[in-house]
Amino acid sequence: MTGKREQNREQNRLALIEAVLDSVAEKGISETSVSEIIQRAGLSRGMIHLHFGGKDNLVQAAVQHSSEDYYGGLENLLQTAGDSGQERIEMIIRGDLSKEVLNRRSVSIWYAFRGEARNRAAVAEFSDTRDDRLRSMILHAFTSVVREDGCPDAAAVARDATHGTLALLEGMWTDYLLHPDRFDREEAMRIIFRFLAAMFPAHFSLAGAILPEEAEGAAARPL
């Protein structure tokens, strides 16, 4: 069993990271000060220096944590999917637009960090690796889809399909960022599947764009 020592240590580290993410989501990066962070975490001023060596390192850790959260959710979903490329792509899209992954908090955090990515090298790096991982997951799935079709320039088609799907998902996230209240997950999925069905009529149809459960009305105000 891990001692109480290490247990508290890890608990406080996490409290600081969560405090940063909460603050970024609610107040934005520019208002996420050390005072704001330690107040939310309910800890003392010196803890940031003790555990992370400084505010910048803490923010970097928060970015990494957020990124791992995203992939944790996505890869968990992916394990429940089938082995075919089509099933995996459908699951990625469904997951990326699900309430667990795409919500007010995650969107606020993600775009806040990305807006500063250009200047914070560490943030940019994770922003990159996150996108690269998603890209390779989708590209891999499309490659296996295209292989079944046996068309000539298979690699190029898979690349275009990956690029288009990622761009559409990006666009939908932006949609959600700007209008979280009037965003329609079903509509977002329908449009992406229209694109897929047009490119691969043998594998995709609009029927894939139906969410298993949709009940977002009254209980949905996470922020």
Added chain:
Amino acid sequence: MTGKREQNREQNRLALIEAVLDSVAEKGISETSVSEIIQRAGLSRGMIHLHFGGKDNLVQAAVQHSSEDYYGGLENLLQTAGDSGQERIEMIIRGDLSKEVLNRRSVSIWYAFRGEARNRAAVAEFSDTRDDRLRSMILHAFTSVVREDGCPDAAAVARDATHGTLALLEGMWTDYLLHPDRFDREEAMRIIFRFLAAMFPAHFSLAGAILPEEAEGAAARPL
């Protein structure tokens, strides 16, 4: 003729706004301080308070200026386009991905502001109106395209096409933000036109995705 008084006044106002945009593009919002701004503008500290009443108002004016720049370029392009919906959409896409509109500076500025939009009410408002204007331009064009086809649920199709096109453009901008060096304008256009050709085969083809001139190699380092 306008007096030298007003002429200088306007010139200094503009210098401050440009200084903000330059700083945001190069250093990010969090490092865009009053000291940074007045140093870039070559003016004295008090000018911000004199002309804008405070830093926040200046930043808001900069956002507005940037937004008007974007539409100025886009609407100029649109005047050279034909009257048909198809031509207007092609021109909007071409313009939105052109070097004059989509470049390192504009992308840095746009995403930096958007990352803070959630917290700055004034910024959010302009982010909204900018998107709304573009949306209505595209929707209008698609509506006239769909009308020619005479399909039953014309309004819904035009709405989906607009939504998809906007999402794709958004995604391409994000692509450029994350990888300005390896971004390929031709590829971006090709993917969007693949989407359009699939939805409206009678009006769009991949032939629309060819840029008039492409020479971006050595001379392209605007930032």
Added chain:
DNA sequence: TTGAAAAATGGACAATCGTCCATATTAATC
């Protein structure tokens, strides 16, 4: 129970933030 090491506290500190104003400079009018 005692000693030592790890963890946590909270205030001191210099640096920087944005605002504002007394002063100096400039341009337009008489």
Added chain:
DNA sequence: GATTAATATGGACGATTGTCCATTTTTCAA
């Protein structure tokens, strides 16, 4: 050219920023 009002200057100001450390508290081992 003198007067007046608009424009511009740059430093003072209090507030807040992030860092760091002397001190206290807690945990584990002897």
